Amino acid sequence: MRLTPLTALVCLILAALPVAAQDDKPVLQVTGLNSDAPARLTIADLRALPATTFSTSTVVTDATHRFTGVLLRDLLGHLNIKGKMVTATALNDYVIDIPMSDFESFDVIIAYSMDGRALERADKGPLWIVYPRDAHKKLQDIRYDYRWVWQLSEIKVR
């Protein structure tokens, strides 16, 4: 798309829309091994599930931040999806495999807010897989840093 004055204006208007207006647009697609159709979840859907909050440092931000989101094991349990491996895909086409055992061993969340504010697309959002890095020495490792998928858009379980 070329950036004409009109498209620039449309972009400006879209950017100015309140975050709440975006909450009913699907942001995460979840596919299970045996599901006929993928679940398409909005931020509102995720916010309706039990929330988990913790503070942690990250490898891409200064200091520690307080993240809130849904436990991966709760989300997949809620959707009744089981499996051994999760393929997570991001808006920038980053793809990584994550063993399902991570979600049983650790309180890994799909975060939608940081320090009490909705994660913006320009700031690793709207969804970011966040590990409780500071609580477990084992997680302070590049192997786990790869799995902190920011701008998460899709999860496939197999």
Ligand SMILES: Nc1nc2c(c(=O)[nH]1)N[C@H]1C(S)=C(S)[C@@H](COP(=O)(O)O)O[C@H]1N2
């Ligand atoms: N969406 C997305 N998430 C991602 C990545 C990426 O390129 N895109 N890189 C991964 C890697 S390799 C690391 S080490 C951490 C930090 O990557 P960054 O420094 O490129 O942000 O995020 C992970 N999550």
Ligand SMILES: [Mo]
């Ligand atoms: Mo990396």
